[in-house]
Each structure stands twice: as C-alpha cells, then as structure tokens.
Amino acid sequence: MTPITRDRPFLLLVALLVILSVAMPLLTGTGLAPSRYLTNAIGQLAAFAVLALALDLIWGYLGILSLGHGLFFAIGGYVVAMYLLKHSFVVTGTVPDFLQFMGWKEFPFYWAGFEFFPYALGVAVAVTLLVSGIFGYVSFRSRVGGVYFAIITQALVYVAMLLMFRNDTGFGGNNGMTGFSVILGQPMGTSGMITALAVASLVTLALVLVGCRWLVGSRFGALMLATRDDETRLRTLGYETLRLKLIVWCLSALLAMLAGMLYVPQVGIINPRVLSPELSLEIAVWVAIGGRGHLVGAVIGALLVNALKFWLSSAAPDVWPFILSGLIVLVVLVFPNGLMDLAKFRLTRPMGPKRMEPNRMEPNRMEPNRMARGIGEARP
C-alpha cells in the first residue's frame, strides 16, 4: 500500500474536509456563507460518507458483503432520536406526537435516562455491539460467508423494519419520530445549529477517514486483505480469522451507527424506511461506484450518488431508480472498480510517465466475474 505521505487522493480529501469544517463557521454572517439548504446537504452527505466507509471496511478490505448495514445506521438514528425527543420534552415540555397517537400518558419505562446524551450514546454503542457481535459470531463461527452472509444480513434488516413498523413498540411505529426541538440544551433549526451539525459531521468524517487509513495501512490491515484474498491460507498460517472478522465487523457496525447518529438530527426525522432493504443495497452501490477497497473511492461514491439523488429526486423523481440501476449495470460491466477505473484512464494516459499514481491498488482490479468474489465463494 502507498505510504500515507504519498497517498495524494487521501491527503487531498482530508485537507478539503478540514478546510470546509473551518471555513463554514468562519463564513457565517458574511455574503459567502452557504445557504441553510446547502449547509444541511453537506452535513447529510458527510454522514452518508461515514456510512460508506463503514461498508468499505468490511466489504472492500475484508471481502464480506453486508446488505444490512442500514440496521446499524438505524440503531444510531433511533437512539439519537429518542435522546432528542426526551431531551426536548424535558426542556420544553412538548409531548412527542407518537405518545399522543397511542394515547399514552407517559414514556415507556425503557425511555428512562434518554434525556442524557452520554447515556444515549452508551446505549447506542452497547446495542450495536450486542447485535453485531452476536450476529457476527454466529455467522463467522459457522463459516457462513459470501452470498449467504449477504442474504442473511438483508433478511435481518428487513425483520428489523417489520418490527419497527409496529406502533406498539414505543419507538414511533410507522410514523417514526420527529419534532426534535432541542439538542444539548440548544434550540434546533437555527442557522448556527445547522452549521454546527454539518461541521460535526465533516469533522467526524475526517477522523473516521484518517482512522480507517491508519488501520488498513497497519499490519492488521494487511491481515484483513489476506483474509479477503484467501482466508483458509491465513488460518493455516496460525491466525484466528474468526476474531479478526468479528473485530472488523463490529467496528464497521459502530461506524454505521455513528453515521446514523449524525444523520437523524440533520434530517429531523427517523422512520422505519431507513431499515428498508433499498437503503442497505444503496450503500453497497455507493461503495461499488466509488471503488471497493479504496477509502477515498467510497467517500466519493457516497457523495456523487447522493448529490445526484438530492438533485434528481426533486428535478425528476420518477427517473431516479432507473438512473441508479443504470449506474450499477455500468459499474458491473464496464468499471468493476468503479471510479478508480476511470481515474486510471484519465491520469495515467495524458500525463505519461510522470503519473500521479492514482491507483496502486492493482490487487483490487477485479475482472467482472471477480466482482462476485467474496460473494460467490462457498466453502465445503
């Protein structure tokens, strides 16, 4: 792997994120400040980029495709929504809509303590680790992998969606939760708060990006790639790949949870739709388009696809599914490494020998049918 100091795309992206996080608050009040809508969109995109990194870690670097990462995203989202509702209630006395719909006089007992952010954060981490840990341990121990694992994760997120659609669970049911008015004692919806949340998302993205880069460049990262390329070989060299996979899986789940916690305060609502299989599939599309096994690629993929979606779903909502499907077909057939293939064409040709080394990740060059690898490998 390219040493960090020569990894230009990575350094450029980190620099860009740092500049944005510093500039946005500084520009507030001046004519140059981005609009509330744009600021909010940037913040949401940053949260999605964290989600894409979470999936890239487990899919691109470990070869394990999850089609259920929406589950961990939703855990973060629901827990932060509970915090926001309870906190808003404590501060302003506003009774949340879902309690009124159900005709309940008070919060269910398990909402106790959610007005405290550290407690809510602790619960989110604990639930995420519990769900990902048990699910990962059982699957990896019985050596479930590839397409079977992907299908089970998809089923898991679907089951969670059905559960959350029920109105009597005390989590808002099909209407979800909305009406957040106070966060950390401050009113929500002000320009200042919108900027603050966007900056928090950008900073988190930068930190997660740097952390992931450090991880994949370490000895542990080499072992992740080794597991992806030939797990049996690594096991017969004395390594407990079960532990390694479990660690990365839980870490990836935590990052997805973090993305959910950043996302929900910025959209102001959560409902069971985040648990729909479509969202979880879409995450895989972002990563595939950006280039699996490439951190910067995952971020760019998430940004591009979502920016396109933001724009098209208002300009021409009906064609969006077709565009998305078209992109997938294009990636699978023409650019198996997503945009990283495009970068190659562009940067190696015209600049000749003084290339930028945009992609030294030769190993991830996958012929189209290897795209399915990691998906298709059944073990006897």
Add this chain to the structure above:
Amino acid sequence: MSLTALLVDGLTVRFGSFRAIDDLSLAIDYGEVRAVIGPNGAGKTTLLDVISGITRPKQGRVLFDGAHDITRWSESAIARAGLRRKFQKPSVFEGLTVRQHIAIGADVGFRSRLDAPALEDRIGEVLETVGLAEQGERLAGQLGHGHKQWLEIGMVLASDPRVLMLDEPVAGLTDEETERTARLVRALVRPDRAIVVVEHDMDFVERIADRVTVLHEGRTLFEGSMDKVRADKAVVEVYLGR
C-alpha cells in the same frame, strides 16, 4: 524430543461412501524428506488436509511429536504448533507485497511480536533462501507462477516449522525452476524438521526424497527408497506404468 515427527495411526477419512483414506498408518521422522506419491484419488492431498486440520477423520489419530493427537485441533492451532503447509494451488494473497507475506508467515498475531529490525532480518533471510530477494516490494498478484510457488514456500518457512508440508511444489514449473526448487527443498533439511512432499514428478521426487510412500486407494502400497519404488511390481502396475 521424539524421533518421530508425525505418527499416522489407523486413519480413515470418508466422503459419503467413498473412503479417501482407509485405515492408513505411517510414521515420518525428523530429519527426513518424505515423498508421498500415488495416482489421482489415492488420498495424498486428503492426508495433508487431515494433518493440517482442514478435514476431520472418521477414525484414527495423528500424533505430532509423539505426544499430541492433532486431529481435533483447529487449523490455526496446528499451524501455531509448528506444522505448516504449502497448498497444491499456489495460495498467496494477491493484494499484498512479497515482504508482507513473509512478515505474516514469520510471526503470528494481530500485532507483531518481533521487533522491527528482527523482523526485517528474518524477511531478508527467508527471501534470500527462496530466491525472491529482488521481488520484495512486488504485489503477489503480479508474480509469475513459479515465483508464487516459492513465495508460498517462503511464507510457510518463515516461522521455522517443525513439519513442512509441500503439496505439488513443482506443478507447472519449468525444468530450470524445478531444479531450483529441488535444491531449495534439500537446503531446508534439518535434524529437527520433517518435510513431507506430495508430487507427481518422479525425477524431482528421486532428487529430494529420503524415503517414498506410495499411496493407492487410501492405503500404503509401498514404502522405501525411490530405487525400490521403481522396481516394485505393484507400484509399476497401479501408478508408474511402463
């Protein structure tokens, strides 16, 4: 230390109704290079699969170092005990460099237990032994077939194994590469190490093996030096042909 590295005792492996290995017993000593030959389906690779923990036998034991029955151990526990294997199909990590392979092979653990200079020394030494000193920074996916074979040998060699299993180390190699591999295998012989080689290339076997075990239908058909193997009627009939 026992003189016998591996004692295979009454081993039976079944796949459905097919007996891949049928009540097989054999002993492999420290200090020797043992070749295991035989026609396809004789059970050679299955035997290595059992020793390396990939396949569980129906019956029988495999004693390592005279004391430990390893048939219930996990693949990784067996590897950590010092039994390492090169697979038939060169199994390397396409996305890693040659040096990274040796580093992974030299030291087990998510964090390296060797300090950096010691690890560097070890990597250099192993690469020198397998003749890949020039290729250290290349990605395994870019190597030719012969280099991949040597890389995998280097990777399993890096930990100084007590038992080294080589499954078809010269399959697909040129004559010159085969010759080099033969010299390499002989150079790896040590009094405290047993080397087990499965191979179809009889000239190669003759060059490297101290003793030869001929398997047929999951049993030992013959055991002895290569000269005697070539002279044995039963072996000629089922395997070598004339």
